[in-house]
Amino acid sequence: MTLDRTPAQRWRDFSAEHTVVAEIIKFSGLSFVVAALQYLLLTFLPGVLFRATDWGSIPAQFLHVTLGPLDTYVFDYPATGDALGGLSYFVAFVLMLVISQGVNFPLQRNVVFRSKGRVGFQLAWYVVALVLITVLCSFLMSLYVPLVKEWADPAVYNLLVTVINGGVQLMIYFPVFKIIFPAAPVAAPQALALDNAALDNPALDAPVPAQR
Numbered sequence: 001m002t003l004d005r006t007p008a009q010r011w012r013d014f015s016a017e018h019t020v021v022a023e024i025i026k027f028s029g030l031s032f033v034v035a036a037l038q039y040l041l042l043t044f045l046p047g048v049l050f051r052a053t054d055w056g057s058i059p060a061q062f063l064h065v066t067l068g069p070l071d072t073y074v075f076d077y078p079a080t081g082d083a084l085g086g087l088s089y090f091v092a093f094v095l096m097l098v099i100s101q102g103v104n105f106p107l108q109r110n111v112v113f114r115s116k117g118r119v120g121f122q123l124a125w126y127v128v129a130l131v132l133i134t135v136l137c138s139f140l141m142s143l144y145v146p147l148v149k150e151w152a153d154p155a156v157y158n159l160l161v162t163v164i165n166g167g168v169q170l171m172i173y174f175p176v177f178k179i180i181f182p183a184a185p186v187a188a189p190q191a192l193a194l195d196n197a198a199l200d201n202p203a204l205d206a207p208v209p210a211q212r
Contacts, residue, residue, distance in 0.1 A: 026112045027174050035166040038100045042158045045092035050083035060090035074135055076142040084157065101130055108177055115181035125180050133172055137165055
């Protein structure tokens with residue numbers, strides 16, 4: 001009597017037949033974990049830095065952008081008199097990014113895309129992509145964060161910002177990571193079949209006598 005396949009076997013079969021879909025599922029799941037980590041870090045880091053330093057009174061507004069009626073900063077953290085603004089929040093944001101991406105890099109490389117490329121080369125491109133995407137997402141945040149601050153209760157402010165920012169990054173990071181983390185080459189089915197046959201029957205792997 002043949003036992004039913006286990007969930008792990010079903011997942012392996014599904015991943016083999018639908019590689020990109022399986023990667024998207026794993027990428028989304030792990031991105032949710034990383035977003036939860038980011039939310040937890042942003043829950044206490046800004047308050048810690050605000051109470052421990054006077055950075056909260058220093059505006060952190062960098063890369064001024066003026067496009068027609070649009071007048072904003074890519075990194076726009078004015079001093080607000082609380083932990084949600086100023087240099088203390090910006091430093092907390094940077095620390096959150098470094099810690100969470102330090103967790104995200106090995107997860108994406110080894111679990112989602114199962115890449116076997118050179119770690120140093122991939123890490124360098126990962127950092128470049130992270131900086132560029134962070135600048136882009138920060139610019140977008142400068143547009144919607146003031147609205148979230150105005151409409152949302154402070155208790156859910158970090159949650160909304162994390163969810164929105166994570167959703168935007170989700171759509172950008174996946175195609176970028178597909179390039180940075182190329183999958184390891186997979187042997188052709190015919191070669192795998194011959195290898196399995198040779199293991200089952202050693203005679204198939206024996207040298208063929210020369211014909212006279």
